[in-house]
Amino acid sequence: MSAHEVVIVGGGLEGMSIAAALTRRGVRDVLVLERRTIGSGGTGKSSGIVRCHYGVPLLAAMAWEGVRFFEDTPGLGFRRTGYVVGVGPENEAALRANVAAQAVLGVEVSLIGHDDVHAMWPGLETKDFAAFAYEPRGGHGDAYRTCQHFAEAARRGGARILQHTPVAALVTGGDRVIGVRLADGRRVGAGTVVVAAGAWSTALVSPAGVDLPVRAIREPIVIADPGRALGEVPVFSDLVSLQYVRTEPGGRLLIGNSDLTDPEPADPDRYLNRADGPHLERAAGRFGSRFPGLPDVSFVTSYAGCYDVTPDFNPIIGPAGPDGLFVAAGFSGHGFKISPAVGRMAAEMITGAALPDFRLSRFAEGRPLTSAHPYAGAGEMR
Ligand SMILES: Cc1cc2nc3c(=O)[nH]c(=O)nc-3n(C[C@H](O)[C@H](O)[C@H](O)COP(=O)(O)OP(=O)(O)OC[C@H]3O[C@@H](n4cnc5c(N)ncnc54)[C@H](O)[C@@H]3O)c2cc1C
Incomplete structure (x- = not known):
């Protein structure tokens, strides 16, 4: 042996x-x-999003270590697009407290207003958000x-x-x-x-x-054509509609789900490797009402991965x-x-x-x- x-x-x-x-x-x-x-x-299925917006301080500190690693290591496909997270009124106090705690750890993060978000993200409906946090050094990489x-x-x-x-x-x-x-x-x-x-x-x-x-849950991802060129927009985490959106190289959008209240258990060796009908319908509804300024969006393809959740x-x-x-x-x-x-x-x-x-x-x-x-x-x- x-x-x-x-x-x-x-x-x-x-x-x-x-x-x-x-x-x-x-x-x-x-x-x-x-x-x-x-x-x-x-x-191989990761969305590769890099942000430090965590309420567990150690996790935020680990993510901040990640930010610096991705910035300093060429060839990993890291794009520093910035990261925006938006919450509704019921979560405004928590967002403010989280941002304050992250700043104490050294994370570069600030509160921004609705106008700032409009200026960064064309076509976005913001009226049901109460507050936003912005990490200019967030973005996404290639896992x-x-x-x-x-x-x-x-x-x-x-x-x-x-x-x-x-x-x-x-x-x-x-x-x-x-x-x-x-x-x-x-x-x-x-x-x-x-x-x-x-x-x-x-x-x-x-x-x-x-x-x-640790159990496996299935997480579908949808790839969409936004219908017009958006340029470099920040990763957007929408904690009202419970979705996240980032750009793909080439201008398409990657749309993920942040609603984990009713997760779908999966066998990591045998799971449906695409979004099914109900998921596509939900994704279309959420995206459509959040981005009314992108009326020509079309879903191009989808796939799914498994989270290993505790x-x-x-x-x-x-x-x-x-x-x-x-x-x-x-x-x-x-x-x-x-x-x-x-x-x-x-x-x-x-x-x-x-x-x-x-x-x-x-x-x-x-x-x-x-x-x-x-x-x-x-x-x-x-
Ligand atoms: C759809 C999706 C989106 C995600 N988006 C993000 C994101 O935006 N940001 C973020 O930070 N994280 C994200 N994640 C999470 C992140 O990608 C994972 O946490 C991370 O990749 C997990 O790495 P791992 O090494 O723990 O597991 P894995 O990548 O699953 O690696 C485990 C490896 O073990 C091997 N293996 C299993 N059994 C055996 C065995 N018996 N013998 C030998 N080898 C074995 C497997 O083949 C596999 O390669 C996402 C994950 C998914 C699925």
């Missing part, structure tokens, strides 16, 4: 970011096992390219990455996880096994007695269950922007630091990680 200091299961953004960060910290004997190809899971970037950095640091290598099970010895068994029967030993397998993580760790509250919509990052096992999963639709920080933090923890905020045990303790200023009707924003 071959053996490595760290074996990472999952070659998505988080597994690759952790691999790269471990090698930066001098842990070079790292093996990443990916069942298909790098970035082929949730990462797949970012994942490849981490993979390349990990390889340069000495890590090995095996694609088309599914892990069938964790291997335990005594009270510890001591490695993994591959689908072809081979065993690989490990000082630490990191499970960063996105929506597939729950099934992998369950036989080791770890009850991971009960508090925050990730699990840390040791879990038997010694030797470390989990980084449950990124709940936020994992792109925080991926640089996730790699750094996980590598720090694997090499000895205690960073308990994202511990698995918070759920059993009844202490979920929640926003100090949650949004009524959009609490999953976190």
